[in-house]
Each structure stands twice: as structure tokens, then as C-alpha cells.
Amino acid sequence: MIEVKDVTKKYANITAVNDINFSVKDGEIVGFLGPNGAGKTTTMNMITGFIEPTEGQIIVNGYDISKKSKKAKKQIGYMPEGVPLYTEFTVKEFVNYMAELKLLKGEQKKNDVKKVIEETGLTSVENKLIRNLSRGYKQRVGLAGALVGNPAVIILDEPTVGLDPKQITEIRSLIKELGKNHTVILSSHILSEVSQICERVIIINKGKIVAVDTPENLEKKTKEKNTLIVTVEDPKGNMETLKEKVRQIEEVKLLKDNQDNTKQYSITSNEKVDLRKILFEVLPKEEITIFELKKNEVTLEDAFLKLIDLDKSQEQTNEENKTNKENKKEKKEIKEENKKEKREAKEKDKKEKQQKKEQKKRLKEESKKEKGGKK
Amino acid sequence: MFAVYKKELKSYFLSPIGYIAIGVFLFIFSLIFLLTTFNYGIYDMGNLYYSTAAYGLLIIIPIISMRAFAEERKSGTEQLLLTSPRSITEVVLGKFFAATTLIIIILAFSLIYYAILCFFKAPNLVTTLIAMLGFLLVAMAAISAGMFISSLTENQIIAAVLTFVLLFIPGLTGMFSALDLMNSYQKFPSGIISLTEVISLLAYMLMFILFTIIIMQRRKSIK
Numbered sequence: 001m002i003e004v005k006d007v008t009k010k011y012a013n014i015t016a017v018n019d020i021n022f023s024v025k026d027g028e029i030v031g032f033l034g035p036n037g038a039g040k041t042t043t044m045n046m047i048t049g050f051i052e053p054t055e056g057q058i059i060v061n062g063y064d065i066s067k068k069s070k071k072a073k074k075q076i077g078y079m080p081e082g083v084p085l086y087t088e089f090t091v092k093e094f095v096n097y098m099a100e101l102k103l104l105k106g107e108q109k110k111n112d113v114k115k116v117i118e119e120t121g122l123t124s125v126e127n128k129l130i131r132n133l134s135r136g137y138k139q140r141v142g143l144a145g146a147l148v149g150n151p152a153v154i155i156l157d158e159p160t161v162g163l164d165p166k167q168i169t170e171i172r173s174l175i176k177e178l179g180k181n182h183t184v185i186l187s188s189h190i191l192s193e194v195s196q197i198c199e200r201v202i203i204i205n206k207g208k209i210v211a212v213d214t215p216e217n218l219e220k221k222t223k224e225k226n227t228l229i230v231t232v233e234d235p236k237g238n239m240e241t242l243k244e245k246v247r248q249i250e251e252v253k254l255l256k257d258n259q260d261n262t263k264q265y266s267i268t269s270n271e272k273v274d275l276r277k278i279l280f281e282v283l284p285k286e287e288i289t290i291f292e293l294k295k296n297e298v299t300l301e302d303a304f305l306k307l308i309d310l311d312k313s314q315e316q317t318n319e320e321n322k323t324n325k326e327n328k329k330e331k332k333e334i335k336e337e338n339k340k341e342k343r344e345a346k347e348k349d350k351k352e353k354q355q356k357k358e359q360k361k362r363l364k365e366e367s368k369k370e371k372g373g374k375k
Numbered sequence: 376m377f378a379v380y381k382k383e384l385k386s387y388f389l390s391p392i393g394y395i396a397i398g399v400f401l402f403i404f405s406l407i408f409l410l411t412t413f414n415y416g417i418y419d420m421g422n423l424y425y426s427t428a429a430y431g432l433l434i435i436i437p438i439i440s441m442r443a444f445a446e447e448r449k450s451g452t453e454q455l456l457l458t459s460p461r462s463i464t465e466v467v468l469g470k471f472f473a474a475t476t477l478i479i480i481i482l483a484f485s486l487i488y489y490a491i492l493c494f495f496k497a498p499n500l501v502t503t504l505i506a507m508l509g510f511l512l513v514a515m516a517a518i519s520a521g522m523f524i525s526s527l528t529e530n531q532i533i534a535a536v537l538t539f540v541l542l543f544i545p546g547l548t549g550m551f552s553a554l555d556l557m558n559s560y561q562k563f564p565s566g567i568i569s570l571t572e573v574i575s576l577l578a579y580m581l582m583f584i585l586f587t588i589i590i591m592q593r594r595k596s597i598k
Contacts, residue, residue: 048458052596073460080458084451086382088389100378101459145455 001026002047002153002183007056009042009207016042017053018207024200026152029179031198032187033304039207040187041081044157047185048078061152074102077146081157083139087131091122094130095144102149112148120144120174136167143174154178156186160193172197191304203307210307218307228275229255230283231264231292238286239265246282248273262291379461379469380476387477392442396435400481403431408488420489420498421564424506427485428513429557433542436514437535439477440521443470444591448529463591471515471522471584478514482507502566509563512576513556517542519583526590554579 002024009017017039024030032040045051047058049065049072058065063072086094095117099109117126120140125133130141139159146154159175160168175197178184188194194201195215203210203218211218232239243249248269256264269275276293283290387393407426411417447453456466485507492498521538528534545555552558559576562569 045454048454050454050458050595054596070460070462073458076458078454078458080451080454082451084454086386086452087450088386093385097378097382098455098459100381101456101461103460 001059001061002185003057003059004043004047005057005059007043007046007053007058009039009046009051010054016207017046019056020204020207020209022202022209022212024183024185026183027179027181028200029175029184029186029198030200030202031194032185032202032204033189033191033194034187034204035189035308038204040204041157042207043204044078044155044185044187045080048076048155049073050078050080074149075152077149077151077154079142079146079154079156079159083142085130085138085141085145088129090127090129091133091141091144092117092126094141095148098145099148102151104149112150116144116148119147121170135162136164139163139167139171143171147178151182153183153185156184158187158189160188160190168193203304205308205311208311210311218304226269226273226275227296228267228269228279229264229292229294229296230267230279230290231258231262232283233262233289233291235261236287238288239263242267242282242286245286246275246278248275248278266296376461376465376469376472379456379466380473383470383473384476387439387473392438393477393480396438396477397481397484399434399438400427400431401484403427403434404485404488412492418492418496418498419564420492420503421506421566423488424485424510425560425564428510428560429546432514432517432556433539435481436517436521436542437538439474440518440525440538441531441535443474443522443525444587445525445529445531445534449531457591457595464588467522467584467587467591471519474518474522475511475515478511478518482511499566505566505568506564508568509560509572512563512573512580513560516556516559516576516579516583519580519587523583523587523590526587 004020004022006019006021007017008015008019020039020043032043034040042051046053047060047065049069052066060072061075063075065072086097089097092113095113096109099113104112117123120143122137122140122144125137130138133141139162143156143159146156156175160171163171172193175184175186179197179199186194186197199214200212201215201218202212211221213221239252239254243252249267250270251266251268253266253268254263255266258264267275267279276295279293280290387396404423404427407423407430411419411422411426444453447456457463489498489500489503517538520541521534524537524541525531525534528537541554542556545551545553546557549555556576556579559572559579562572
């Protein structure tokens with residue numbers, strides 16, 4: 001059991017982690033989710049006792065990490081970000097050293113090292129220098145180092161970064177397996193990963209916890225409206241007037257104009273209404289042929305983005321409130337308008353930048369994948 | 376402490392550092408042997424150790440101590456070390472004694488020259504051993520200073536250069552003569568164990584080991 005109470009970490013000018021509270025039960029797999037620089041690694045470093053929180057308390061299995069650090073650290077196996085390893089050692093030597101650092105001795109040490117090397121599938125390379133191993137194997141060596149000594153709590157910082165798809169699935173299933181006997185905390189910015197492995201998700205943004213819940217609940221929570229995606233052939237252009245004919249429809253939006261005369265629309269209605277039946281009845285009457293009809297599921301990705309957006313907008317309203325109090329009523333309106341305009345412009349800029357970044361990322365990833373495929 | 380000690384000692388010989396240190400020591404020791412004993416027949420083991428300490432340690436110590444913490448910090452393995460259930464004192468002492476052991480190994484090589492001299496007329500063994508003991512203490516003190524500097528940075532080159540400066544400047548200017556280790560290696564070479572010298576070397580050592588521990592502790596909350 002891990003309890004994080006009112007923990008804050010401040011640096012000279014930045015508050016990296018701001019007053020976070022959560023607890024992790026025994027045997028739970030919990031995922032830390034957040035954009036880059038959200039404070040995931042800082043939080044993990046504080047739980048493992050690598051850095052000390054400016055304020056607050058962290059208790060691991062009943063031991064305070066800063067007061068009874070030796071006992072608390074004994075409960076934890078940590079694989080830090082970037083998987084640091086002593087590359088001049090062989091796999092076996094490294095795992096052996098990690099076991100010694102964790103106060104294991106004699107027969108128990110031998111058995112544990114052997115067991116962990118087998119568990120992580122490193123037996124075939126156990127006498128190779130770590131320096132000469134591929135990225136995927138290095139990751140496993142790091143994992144083996146964290147697992148040795150059978151610690152009750154395992155903390156993994158971005159365990160699947162830089163692995164190929166096959167290795168990712170392997171590591172994931174290994175983590176799931178670990179979750180049966182250990183408490184696992186892992187961080188990731190890959191959402192599908194977290195929703196697959198974790199029982200509970202903690203979303204962090206800008207050093208604050210935005211949400212703590214199961215992946216399913218998060219998806220439900222952020223779902224407001226029913227959206228259907230339909231692909232239709234519509235020679236007479238009746239889709240545009242559909243909204244006027246069916247009352248329950250709130251919005252009809254053209255998504256894609258396919259080359260083969262079909263078009264893809266998203267149709268939104270209130271949450272309680274199921275449009276599928278109605279559409280099947282109405283569309284043929286309008287001489288529209290349905291090619292495809294599917295529900296648009298809210299993914300964890302949407303939930304995540306939405307929660308972070310909410311966080312931003314809350315901050316903004318707070319700021320507005322502050323400025324309102326300070327300003328006199330007459331000046332207020334003008335200033336607000338100006339500020340809103342500026343903000344909107346800024347937001348637009350930000351969004352555009354983000355979109356560009358994402359596009360670049362995608363392109364990079366795709367090219368990487370292609371390269372990987374060629375190899 | 377023993378786990379860290381064992382690993383560090385092993386690391387010295389898995390990387391070229393251990394061999395380079397031994398090589399540099401033997402080179403300088405041989406050079407001085409050539410210049411004094413060989414050329415002029417000066418029959419004084421103490422002088423050999425004194426001169427090697429004065430010039431050789433300036434090079435050997437930075438090589439040995441630069442990696443102590445800087446390398447671990449740079450590669451991130453510091454995280455593995457500091458999140459393990461080992462105290463910082465254990466880690467610092469483990470590293471310190473590993474480096475000390477390397478110096479002892481290096482000193483063992485210098486006995487070759489004692490053996491060579493034995494062919495002609497055996498030098499006084501006790502005097503030689505005392506000179507070696509003094510050399511060891513000076514080297515240990517220098518290592519503690521180097522280790523302290525290594526704990527301040529993550530760049531090994533910077534650590535090495537600063538260590539060199541810290542060892543070299545005090546002897547040069549006389550302004551910081553309290554920090555000049557060679558001041559405490561005046562009587563050892565002639566086979567005399569002076570309490571003043573021993574205590575001042577031990578104090579120097581202790582001070583920098585404590586500094587290192589304090590720096591490592593403090594970094595926890597600054598980092």
C-alpha cells in the first residue's frame with residue numbers, strides 16, 4: 001500500500017508537483033498518465049526516495065520514505081526513466097549487483113537472480129555484456145533489476161518506450177503477470193497501454209492530479225453525447241436538410257468526401273436517444289443509401305484530452321475572477337473583451353502549434369515504423 | 376558497503392581506468408628511478424615514493440576519482456544506487472575504499488623496484504613500508520577530495536580538471552598550504568611516522584568524505 005499525502009515539489013521557479021494526494025492498494029496496477037513534463041517522473045522519484053518532496057509525506061507499506069527510508073526502499077523495485085544500467089557488466093553480473101544492493105545474500109541471492117533472469121527471458125543472453133544488447137533486451141535487464149528480491153511494490157517509469165510492437169506486448173503481459181503478486185505503478189503517455197494494463201488511472205497535468213478512476217469510468221464520465229458515424233451515398237444532397245426533418249438530431253457534420261461518391265457524416269444527438277433505428281427508417285425515404293453505420297466510442301484518448309482541456313479552462317476562469325475583482329466595473333468590460341480576444345488568439349496559436357507538433361510526431365513515428373519494417 | 380565496494384573495484388578493471396592508473400604510476404616511478412637511483416646511484420626508496428607522490432598523484436588521482444559520482448549521475452545509474460536500501464554513507468565509503476584498494480594494488484607493483492635493489496643491497500624494508508604507508512595516506516586524502524569534486528558535477532572531465540587544480544595549486548602558491556598534502560608527507564619518506572602528519576592527513580580525508588556525504592544528501596532535496 002502506498003499513500004501519497006499532500007505532496008509538493010518545488011524547484012527554484014517551478015512547482016513540478018503541486019499538492020497531490022492518492023493511495024494505491026496492495027496488488028493494484030495503477031497507471032500514471034500525463035503529457036510530457038506533467039510531473040510523472042518527479043512523483044515516481046519521490047515515491048522511490050530518490051528525491052525528497054518539499055512538503056508532504058509518502059508512506060510505502062507503512063514506512064515513511066524519508067524517515068524510515070531503508071525499510072521503505074526495501075519494499076520497492078524501481079526501473080527509472082531511460083533504463084540506466086551498468087553497461088560494462090554482463091546481464092548476470094548486473095542483476096547480481098542489484099540483488100546485493102537490495103541486501104540479498106548467499107543461496108537466496110543466487111536463486112532470486114536465476115529466477116528473475118528466467119522470468120524476464122534473459123537466460124540466452126545472461127553472459128553477454130549489457131553494452132552489446134539491443135534496446136529491448138536492455139529494457140528487460142532494467143526490469144530484472146527492479147524485480148530481483150521480490151519487492152512488494154514495483155515502479156516502472158515508461159517501461160515500453162523504444163520497444164518494437166512485439167516486445168511491447170511481451171512486456172505488457174509480463175507487467176500484467178506481475179500485477180497478480182505485486183503492487184505496480186507505471187507511467188506512460190501511451191493511453192491505450194494504460195487502458196489495457198491498468199486497473200486504475202491517475203491523470204496528471206502540470207503537477208496536479210486531474211482525475212483518478214478506472215479507464216472505463218473515465219471514458220463514461222467524459223462522454224456527453226451520442227455520436228454516430230454514417231457513410232452514405234447521397235445523390236440528391238438530402239443529408240444537409242436531415243436536421244430539419246428529424247427533431248432528435250442536434251448536429252450533422254460532413255467528415256469525409258470519399259472518391260467513390262460516398263460521404264461520411266457524423267450525426268450527434270442527445271445522450272438518451274438512440275438514433276440508429278430512426279436513421280434506418282428515415283434515410284431510405286430520402287433516397288440515401290447507408291453503406292456503413294457505427295457508434296463513435298469515446299476513447300480514453302478523448303477523455304484525457306478533455307480532462308486536460310477542462311483543467312486549462314478552469315485555470316482561465318480562476319484568472320478571470322481574480323482580474324475582475326481588481327478592476328473597476330467600468331473598465332472591466334473593455335478589458336475583458338480585449339483579454340478574451342488575446343486569449344482566443346493565443347489559444348488558436350497554441351492549438352495550431354499542437355496540431356503541427358502532432359502531425360510531425362505522427363510522420364516521424366510512421367517513418368520509424370517503415371524503417372523498422374524494412375529492417 | 377561491501378556490495379558497492381566489490382562492484383566499484385570490479386569496474387576499475389572492467390574499464391581501462393585501473394590499468395591506466397597502474398601504467399601511469401609505473402611510468403612515473405620508473406622515470407624517477409631512472410633519474411635518481413640509476414643515474415646517480417641515490418639509494419633511497421623514500422625519495423622515490425616522495426617524488427612519485429608529488430608528481431604522479433596529480434595525474435593518477437583525477438583518473439581514479441573523476442568517475443566516482445559523475446559517471447553514475449550522467450548515466451542515471453545514480454538512481455539505482457540511491458533508491459536501493461543502502462545509505463549514502465555506505466555508498467560513499469564503498470567507493471572510497473574501492474579506490475583505496477586500487478592504490479594498494481598500485482603500490483604492490485612498486486615492490487618490483489625494491490626487489491631490483493635487493494640484487495645489490497637490500498634497502499631497509501621497514502623504512503620502505505613506512506614510506507608506502509605515507510604514500511597510501513596521501514593518496515587516500517587526495518581521493519576523498521577527488522570524490523567530493525566528482526559529486527558536484529556530472530561531467531567527468533570537469534571533475535578531473537578541478538581535482539587536478541585542487542591538488543596542484545596549494546603546493547604552487549603556498550597560500551593554501553593547509554590544503555597541500557605534500558606538507559604532510561615530509562617525514563614518512565625517511566621512515567618516521569609523525570603523529571602530526573598522520574592526523575592532518577586523516578582529518579583532510581574525513582573532511583572531504585563528510586563533504587561528499589553532505590552533498591549527496593543535500594542533492595536529494597535540491598534535485
